[in-house]
Amino acid sequence: MKTLSIIIPCYNEEFVINSCYTRLASILDNLKKIKSQIIFINDGSTDNTCMILASIALSDSRVTLINFSRNFGHQAAVTAGIHHCQSDLAIIMDADLQDPPELIPDILKCQEQESANVVYCVRKSRLGESKFKRWSSKKFYRILNKFSDTKFPLDAGDFRLIDSRIIQEFNRFKERGKYVRGLISWVGFKQVPFYYERGVRWGGESNYPLKKMFSFASTALVYFSKKPLQIAMGLGFFTVFIGIGMALWYIFGKIFGYTEAETGWTSIMIGIIFFGGVQLLTIGVLGQYIGILFEEVKERPEYIIEDIINKK
Numbered sequence: 578m579k580t581l582s583i584i585i586p587c588y589n590e591e592f593v594i595n596s597c598y599t600r601l602a603s604i605l606d607n608l609k610k611i612k613s614q615i616i617f618i619n620d621g622s623t624d625n626t627c628m629i630l631a632s633i634a635l636s637d638s639r640v641t642l643i644n645f646s647r648n649f650g651h652q653a654a655v656t657a658g659i660h661h662c663q664s665d666l667a668i669i670m671d672a673d674l675q676d677p678p679e680l681i682p683d684i685l686k687c688q689e690q691e692s693a694n695v696v697y698c699v700r701k702s703r704l705g706e707s708k709f710k711r712w713s714s715k716k717f718y719r720i721l722n723k724f725s726d727t728k729f730p731l732d733a734g735d736f737r738l739i740d741s742r743i744i745q746e747f748n749r750f751k752e753r754g755k756y757v758r759g760l761i762s763w764v765g766f767k768q769v770p771f772y773y774e775r776g777v778r779w780g781g782e783s784n785y786p787l788k789k790m791f792s793f794a795s796t797a798l799v800y801f802s803k804k805p806l807q808i809a810m811g812l813g814f815f816t817v818f819i820g821i822g823m824a825l826w827y828i829f830g831k832i833f834g835y836t837e838a839e840t841g842w843t844s845i846m847i848g849i850i851f852f853g854g855v856q857l858l859t860i861g862v863l864g865q866y867i868g869i870l871f872e873e874v875k876e877r878p879e880y881i882i883e884d885i886i887n888k889k
């Protein structure tokens with residue numbers, strides 16, 4: 578008999594967690610030839626999520642609850658779920674029911690038919706998400722794909738099935754800033770898409786404000802690409818050439834008398850501001866990478882667990 582774990586990160590989900598559990602449990606009960614388990618990761622919720630999850634875990638031995646000591650973020654929570662998963666298969670999904678649990682049987686079927694190591698779920702539509710979020714996410718994945726050697730599927734989130742082979746490889750990753758979906762794509766093996774309609778949030782509100790979205794995007798970019806550094810260097814070369822060109826033009830101009838260098842205020846100001854901007858920008862790019870190095874060399878744990886209920 579195969580074993581399956583459902584990994585669900587939760588942060589302040591008191592309004593949805595009960596329906597999430599009941600809908601999921603009824604699907605899992607009907608799965609044939611599969612023994613399932615649910616791993617909830619309470620990512621330092623400040624509402625009643627922890628209490629609700631604890632009472633679910635106490636009444637259902639299939640449910641494991643990992644409580645973090647504080648909020649460590651979505652990716653750390655998913656990582657902890659994968660670290661604690663000993664099943665043949667795992668499905669990562671959100672607590673807010675935007676990824677419908679009713680799809681699980683079809684995803685499993687897809688995995689079996691294709692004998693895939695990863696089934697990543699691709700959103701055909703994204704209901705209830707703002708135009709800006711859809712537009713920015715589309716642009717972001719295009720840029721990421723251009724910038725990185727790894728190819729990332731468009732319109733796929735963390736909602737995916739992975740098998741024990743992938744879990745085993747994932748557990749070898751030592752980097753702390755984990756961009757989970759990127760790392761799973763990076764691992765390789767057989768990865769197949771599964772198309773679905775992404776619903777609206779069941780209740781509560783999104784925990785991904787613009788600020789978190791930006792930091793998520795910059796982690797992905799900096800961890801998966803050195804292109805920003807190369808662009809910065811390219812910009813440097815470009816401006817140096819312009820500088821040399823201008824210097825030669827005016828020096829020879831003076832000697833041969835075809836130009837008279839004006840002591841113009843405007844051109845000097847433009848030059849200073851433009852090249853000052855280029856310098857600050859490149860220093861900023863460098864800073865991003867140094868910041869990441871700083872985080873990584875400290876070797877702090879990615880998350881701290883307060884306690885685990887129903888540890889398997």
Ligand code: UDP
Pocket residue numbers: 585586587588589590620648649650651654670671672673675782783784785
């Ligand atoms: N989440 C988390 N920690 C956080 C933020 C979010 O564990 O700091 C969980 C959240 O409970 C949900 C999932 O990550 O299960 C996706 O979050 P959300 O629905 O807010 O993101 P969106 O769907 O709006 O991108």
Ligand code: MG
Pocket residue numbers: 671673675778783
């Ligand atoms: Mg959501």
